[in-house]
Amino acid sequence: MTCSCSFWARVILGRFAMQRAAVLVRRGSCPLASGPWVRSHSSAAAEASAALKVRPERSPRDRILTLESMNPQVKAVEYAVRGPIVLKAGEIEMELQRGIKKPFTEVIRANIGDAHAMGQQPITFLRQVMALCTYPNLLSSPSFPEDAKKRARRILQACGGNSLGSYSASQGVNCIREDVAAFITRRDGVPADPDNIYLTTGASDGISTILKLLVSGGGKSRTGVMIPIPQYPLYSAVISELDAIQVNYYLDEDNCWALNVDELRRAVRQAKDHCDPKVLCIINPGNPTGQVQSRKCIEDVIHFAWEEKLFLLADEVYQDNVYSSDCRFHSFKKVLYQMGHEYSSNVELASFYSTSKGYMGECGYRGGYMEVINLHPEIKGQLVKLLSVRLCPPVSGQAAMDIVVNPPVPGEESFEQFIREKEFVLGNLAEKAKLTEDLFNQVPGIQCNPLQGAMYAFPRILIPAKAVEAAQAHKMAPDMFYCMKLLEETGICVVPGSGFGQREGTYHFRMTILPPVEKLKTVLHKVKDFHLKFLEKYA
């Protein structure tokens, strides 16, 4: 058996594939061991290992990086939204592709808030500006509206070298930070300073960066980070990674998942026994719980943070996604300033927004920003230093963020189409939120709070005692067992409530409302049929 791993093979396969090929050559199973690549086995192996300086393969026992030796903080990280259930969904999809028969023909990924993956069409204006920024030769094309060209020219001029392909300042492109500040000023009626704006790689990056700055101390002085339960698992994951102390405060399911300040007081009081509670995270509108906080509640939370000297993190990525007519989004920044100087000059706040959610759903661009209030000037220096280690957030994501905060205005050529598309998406989501709530609440053993905002339903499900026993026998959490069965029997992929946290003895799952209306109806009916059969089976 012979194999030639020549220059061209190296080019085609790339370095890592070549390393793999060299290993296979040594084992005598190289996939290139036929056709034009054929030469002598030993010369190929020698050439491959000389070219790549491949070290002899270590036995697993000798490996430096093992589950035992790896960073325990990373090992402790869990992220349910892409956890075991999603891996299983991937396996099932492969099986379907191989023609293996199932009681369904496709896997419906209702596990993650990715609107475009569920078929949502991009906002035309956003993509026109992105196309122009990406390929500036199009600026001379008559197919693009003048307002899109104007935005693109401005963004490009602000980018070093007139190209999205160059690095930007670590804090983000100046004119985009100015546009973000102008957007916040318009939104809140309170001035925003571009110097307080940091463009980020999605909101996730901003949240983990600021937490990195906040966590310190050891033993009882270790930083406690207060998070809602149920929470978006980015928070628990970053807390694990940083070896901070997670301090749970429970949202009130019986009261539409409201945030109750007495519960914050209980949580902080108990936490003080074993850590130093320093940070309070709020998700508004809530993920996975879909509640929209009242202005009064935000005021109470700010007052609590001021009293307890807590740094506030306001995750406002769903600020455009409010569906109930009796709810309105209020930013923490706005309420903070409306509460007067004592608060606005003292409470430390970081708030987050993103291109990923809202009506645009552009999560692939990884655009986001964070606004900081009352951050110590020396800490701002530390923050820029930390950001500069990673150079800058993607410049294309920054450009996408710019278009979100600087959309067409009345009188501009693209305005009407933009508003039509935006309202279509948000109207459609509102319809689906109501549909989901109504349908779930018709099913015995399922109870769903109103979906006031965000993109998810988080219904409470009855899991009979016999099913809990069956789950234990499979070493699974009961709601994981339920969701696995749902996936295996219907192809619908949702995330167990245990991945977000829930009160002991209660069970939930999170499902997005993103599939198109007719598909969503099918999904909801399938969940209903599955649930009734499940109750019957384990009665």
Ligand SMILES: Cc1ncc(COP(=O)(O)O)c(C=O)c1O
């Ligand atoms: C509450 C919340 N915060 C932050 C994020 C992260 O979003 P991004 O894509 O902007 O990183 C998500 C994503 O689903 C989210 O639901």
